[in-house]
Amino acid sequence: MxxxxxxxxxSRSSSRNFTWTSGRASPIPRRSAICVRSSTTSPRPAGNFLMAASALPLRMTSDISKNTDADAFRVPLANGGTAHIDRPxxxxxxxxxxxxxxxxxxxxxxxxxxxxxxxxxxxxxxxxxxxxxxxxxxxxxxxxxxxxxxxxxxxxxVLDEAAPxxxxxxxxxxxxxxxxxxxxxxxxxxxxxxxxxxxxxxxxxxxxxxxxxxxxxxxxxxxxxxxxxxxxxxxxxxxxxxxxxxxxxxxxxxxxxxxxxxxxxxxxxxxxxxxxxxxxxxxxxxxFVTAARSIDRKLLRVATSYDFLLGISPVNTVEAFEQFKASRFEASPVFRYRPLPVDPDLAKRALYAIDLRRAEDPVLETLFAEKRHELDQQLTMLHHRNTPTFRYASLMLYGPVEPELLAAAQEILDRPVTDRDEKPEMVDAATIRETARSLIRRYRESDPRFIARTSIRDDLAPGLMVTGRNLLISSATRMRRARLDALLQHEVSVHLLTCVNGDAQGLKIFRTGLAGYEGIQEGLGVFAEAVSNGLTRARLRLLAARVVVVHAMLGGAGFVDCFRLLAEENGIKQAPAFNIVARVFRSGGLTKDAIYLRGFKEVLGLLASGQNLAPFWVGKIAARHIPVVEELALRGVLKSPRTIPEFLSRDGATERIDQLRNLSSVAHLI
The missing domain is CATH 3.40.630 (Aminopeptidase)
Structure with missing residues (x-):
């Protein structure tokens, strides 16, 4: 090998002094692009660096000098050659x-x-x-x-294959x-x-x-x-x-x-x-040359041919809890799933038919390759949905629970539980939807293209879910009003906002997400809850419980064992405990739920190191992509974020961020 x-x-610019250039992120302007096609140009098969697609429709002319007067041009030459200038x-x-x-x-x-x-x-x-x-x-x-x-x-x-x-x-x-x-x-x-x-x-x-x-x-x-x-x-x-x-x-x-x-x-x-x-x-x-945009569109076509989270989530969680309760919490529930709208094998065939080398940009080619690999892993998981193999495919995508994360989760759960408000004010799905729409309208006032849809679904487990520009609310959701703003800052001001901002970039991959983005995305969502002063003790315990259950599931514990671990050993009520375990055991065992606490710890680590979080609002990216985002910004191919989360400008936000920056342990938030 x-x-x-x-x-x-x-080489990278300092992340602490992250700034944005106002350079171009659009194709070579039509008015300055002069391209010609030679009459001897032959057909150009895919995969050849001499055969890359041109950035703009070509003009027929024989006067080379006139065309090279432009600041930017792309000229096809005979037998697949190219002259390319994207700026002086x-x-x-x-x-x-x-x-x-x-x-x-x-x-x-x-x-x-x-x-x-x-x-x-x-x-x-x-x-x-x-x-x-x-x-x-x-x-x-x-x-x-x-x-x-x-x-x-x-x-x-003189060398051959057997040469030493x-x-x-x-x-x-x-x-x-x-x-x-x-x-x-x-x-x-x-x-x-x-x-x-x-x-x-x-x-x-x-x-x-x-x-x-x-x-x-x-x-x-x-x-x-x-x-x-x-x-x-x-x-x-x-x-x-x-x-x-x-x-x-x-x-x-x-x-x-x-x-x-x-x-x-x-x-x-x-x-x-x-x-x-x-x-x-x-x-x-x-x-970006046209070929790069074509690659981006093809990846987007595969990525949007299925909804991964909906595909692996059961449709009968509420009924399954009632059956579980009727069995005195002794019989593992049976979950049902939606039919898949895509054949994973055919989708993979389309995925690997994309020639990434035509991007003519090593940074973009790497981002595309990483995304293709991630989509491949998702399709593998869909193919093995509701089988024992699913959890091993999940490990490839989300990883196991590392000892440090498990220790942090256990420390949170070991903290004593204080008296709870026995009669908190509760809100239902309709109220959540109207409040979410109000927040989206506020964003749309500053950015008319901040368009997102909210809907109430009967086929979801209690809670909220964002897929693309859609905020899905389970009809079974009831939550404390005191938690509503923080949760919507998580879902709307992080997940929807980065989708909208990513959609405004030159490539849609920033909308669907660069490979590995989910961990830091969920961490930023929890960060939004903390800055909004809504990260409660109960919420932190829930995130910690998810980590503990993922670890137990990977260690061989069954559904009932994990339920008892939460309800009997950690004092979590029956309905929330069931929902936590159901999320982890869906489709055969999903390790994704460990990324919430892991991602939050990662955000706290970035804050402690002095990292500016501005790059994360460009679109859906992982922490390892910060140097890439900075480079693309320097080159002028990425725009500054169209919209910044509103929780960052609220009264007291700076002070709360400083407190988080100086936090020595997540458990100290309790």
């Missing part, structure tokens, strides 16, 4: 690929750039005309231009003599030598003779504002003696080499006397 990592820590930049990646090999590392790296010309030998004239036009534009603006010639180094002809050694892991680098290019070369050398693969470190071989594409060398020699790097890339990702590749190694190499080049570009800009960005990541793509 290929082991791949970079010793260098990824002082660098341009060049790659002339012989043949139509989709697994050229040089071609893959070039295609990730916001500024590249990628072509085959049949398009030399067109490619050179575009490069010359870009050079002329930079000279007119009195701006430098760094041309980077990427090429694949030759393979070792692999292809060399060596890059070959040359730089023009100007100080800016030399500084960029030094930076690139340092970044490349930080890459390791298969327990080997990348070596960089410096050569005095540069490698040029045909016709590029005279262009560099005759223009004082042009600097040049040539970078030969290894083919250690190929199976020795064969054309086959190790796909994960190829992908990881392309991402790391591209990141190394971005670091070099930042140094080149600084040494050229221009204002360099604080982070090299901001030099990445500032627009």
């Amino acid at each position: 290929a082991i791949f990592r970079s010793r260098a820590a990824p 930049l002082p660098f341009l990646m060049l790659c002339r690929v012989n043949g139509r090999d989709p697994n050229s590392l040089a071609g893959l790296v070039a295609s990730l750039s916001p500024a590249y010309v990628l072509w085959s030998g049949e398009s030399d004239a067109e490619a050179l005309a575009i490069i010359a036009a870009i050079s002329a534009r930079q000279r007119k603006r009195d701006a430098p231009l760094l041309l980077v010639s990427l090429y694949d180094l030759p393979r070792d002809p 050694r692999l292809e060399r892991f060596t890059c070959r680098l040359s730089a023009s003599e100007d100080p800016a290019a030399q500084a960029a070369s030094e930076c690139l050398t340092e970044a490349l030598t930080a890459i390791t693969a298969d327990l080997r470190t990348c070596a960089v071989e410096h050569v005095s003779k540069a490698w040029f594409e045909p016709g590029v060398e005279p262009m560099v020699d005759n223009a004082s504002h042009i600097s040049h790097l040539s970078l030969g890339l290894p083919q250690n990702y190929r199976v020795p003696g064969k054309t086959a590749v190790y796909p994960q190694l190829l992908h990881d190499l392309s991402v790391s080499v591209f990141d190394a080049l971005l670091q070099a570009f930042r140094i080149f800009i600084a040494r050229s006397g221009k204002d360099a960005p604080k982070s090299h990541r901001s030099l990445g793509r500032s627009t």
Whole structure:
């Protein structure tokens, strides 16, 4: 198995000083995008980096120079080549690929750039005309231009599959003599030598003779504002003696080499006397190509072809409790489920028919791949619904109960229970719905696109559930009025708000949620309850009880055993205890309910470390995605959150957040 990592820590801006840029998040504007199609363009099969879809409808013209006057353009070249500029930049990646090999590392790296010309030998004239036009534009603006010639180094002809050694892991680098290019070369050398693969470190071989594409060398020699790097890339990702590749190694190499080049570009800009960005990541793509949006739509189509939570939730929870009570709490209840609206196997077929490499962006490709894997796991769970296998699939998605989380839950449950209000004011489902609608209307006053639906359902267990833009309320729900505002802040001001904000981004994946988002989402929901001054002792005990039951279920305890654990050993009333156990045992055993307390602890940890929570309002993301969100914001492809939760601006909210930040234990909230 290929082991791949970079010793260098990824660059990121400080999370404590999170700010938003006002850059573009839309496709290349139609008025500035000039695209042409060559009359010799051949059909472009999926999966080839030379065959990526263009960002806009193409215009027929033979005058290349007129089209490259625009700040942003995408020009298809013969045999699937492309010239892509998403904004004026002082660098341009060049790659002339012989043949139509989709697994050229040089071609893959070039295609990730916001500024590249990628072509085959049949398009030399067109490619050179575009490069010359870009050079002329930079000279007119009195701006430098760094041309980077990427090429694949030759393979070792004596190696075969049985050979005791692999292809060399060596890059070959040359730089023009100007100080800016030399500084960029030094930076690139340092970044490349930080890459390791298969327990080997990348070596960089410096050569005095540069490698040029045909016709590029005279262009560099005759223009004082042009600097040049040539970078030969290894083919250690190929199976020795064969054309086959190790796909994960190829992908990881392309991402790391591209990141190394971005670091070099930042140094080149600084040494050229221009204002360099604080982070090299901001030099990445500032627009989405059509292919990325197509991938996003296809993932959305699969994600919305079923409702995961409804699919795994029983429809007879209320009746099952009555039957359980009639058995004197001795016989495990029998739950019934809705028919599935999707065939999991067919949905998986559609899922893996999506070619993620066409996104032309390593960050987006990673997000898409993570989401595809998560959807795959959900579909596996639906396929094994109401069977013993379900809980093992659940473990893959939500994980087990770690010892620290179990200890925190038990500490909460061990706290003495104080006297309860015997006659609290209660509200029913109708009142909950009207109060929720009132809160949604308040959000809509500041954002007319804050549209969400509320409905009362007879087929749900007591409680509330958010799916997409829908707030579902069980008709059996009765709750204390004192808890109503806090619960709606959880459901509306976190779950619905991040759905609406995510929907406003350029990609719908921020609406459906990046992979692994659920834990921090539920933690933010509990955080909203705390800041709203509505996180009661009973609510904390309920969250802790869920953790304890998940742990017991995974340890082999049955439904009745877990019910007794709550009702007899921890003093939880019969109806709430049943509902907790029913949630955990649904569909065969769901470990999801442990994420509420885990997510809340994670939020408290982020607050204690000084992390700004602003990135979480962009859409549905996990904590590990904060650097990704910051990078996309720097690149201008993510918008600032359209709406901020109202509980953050309430009187006393700052003081309560400070108290949470300094909390040494969740149990201290009791």
